[in-house]
Amino acid sequence: MVRLQGQKRRPDQPINKISEFLRVPAVPFLCVLVAACGAACVSCGYSLAGRGSFLPAYIRTIGIPTFTNRTTVFNLETQLTQKVRAEFIGRGKYQVLPQNTGVDALLTGEVSAVTIVPASFNTQQLASRYAITMTARIELRDMRENKVLWENPSVMFRQEYEATSGRTATDPNAFFQQDTTSLERMSTEFARTIVSAILEAF
Numbered sequence: 001m002v003r004l005q006g007q008k009r010r011p012d013q014p015i016n017k018i019s020e021f022l023r024v025p026a027v028p029f030l031c032v033l034v035a036a037c038g039a040a041c042v043s044c045g046y047s048l049a050g051r052g053s054f055l056p057a058y059i060r061t062i063g064i065p066t067f068t069n070r071t072t073v074f075n076l077e078t079q080l081t082q083k084v085r086a087e088f089i090g091r092g093k094y095q096v097l098p099q100n101t102g103v104d105a106l107l108t109g110e111v112s113a114v115t116i117v118p119a120s121f122n123t124q125q126l127a128s129r130y131a132i133t134m135t136a137r138i139e140l141r142d143m144r145e146n147k148v149l150w151e152n153p154s155v156m157f158r159q160e161y162e163a164t165s166g167r168t169a170t171d172p173n174a175f176f177q178q179d180t181t182s183l184e185r186m187s188t189e190f191a192r193t194i195v196s197a198i199l200e201a202f
Contacts, residue, residue, distance in 0.1 A: 055105070055149065055199070056142065061095045062088060063103035063143075067136075068110040073172045076111060079183055080136075083191035084109070091199065103143060107198075110137045114172045119160050126163070130175060132186060133158045140198055150198050157190050 064085050069077035084107070085096045100106050113135040118127035139151040161182050176183045 056144075058144065059094070059104040059142070061097055061103045061105075062140075063097050063100050063106045064088070065098060065100045065106075065108065067108075070110060070112045071114045071172065073114050073176060073183070076114065076183065076187075079187040080109065080111065080190060083187040084194060087191040087195040091195070105149065106141045106143055108139050108141075112136060116170050116172050116175050118170070128163050129160050130163060131158060131160050132172075132175075132182070134186065134190065136190075138194055152197075155194065157186075157193060159186055159189060161185075 064081060066081045067077040067084075085098075088094055088096050088107075097103055100108075111134060113133075115133045116130050117133075119129040119131040120127070122128045134157045136155045136157070137151075137153045138155055140149045141147070142149050161179065
């Protein structure tokens, strides 16, 4: 039974545990609760999307040289590199340079494959949607400590697009020539995914 100090109960007075409990000062309890919540947030490493970063504080400049393109898709490496640079710059915390020396961290990428397959067909048995899958290797290296901060040797990125013509085009070059905006859209989403994976620590 919880009783406030200085109060006495008459022998014939019923015990009301709820009313007595409600008279307990709430300030100590709230302080403990707030402190516990604060400790929990710190321990779980929570951060707001788009703002968190686990990179060392001394990393201010990131070198992003042009990616290597092992596919037959023309200009794919240029599009991807430009989009990744723009995404890092958009975060407003880092200076992005095109070289691989004189920087705090170095981001390198290599696109190994791009495949296109029909995802759905119309009544004439012609492709109405295509699924594009791109595979790449991405590495972010701390140049001061000469250690890898983040890497994925086989990033797989997949998106679906509406067919822009009545012909089936499973060759990547033919598809991107028919739909000139699809390469830019894919590069934009790829860059956003990669940069978010690198910077956002949950």
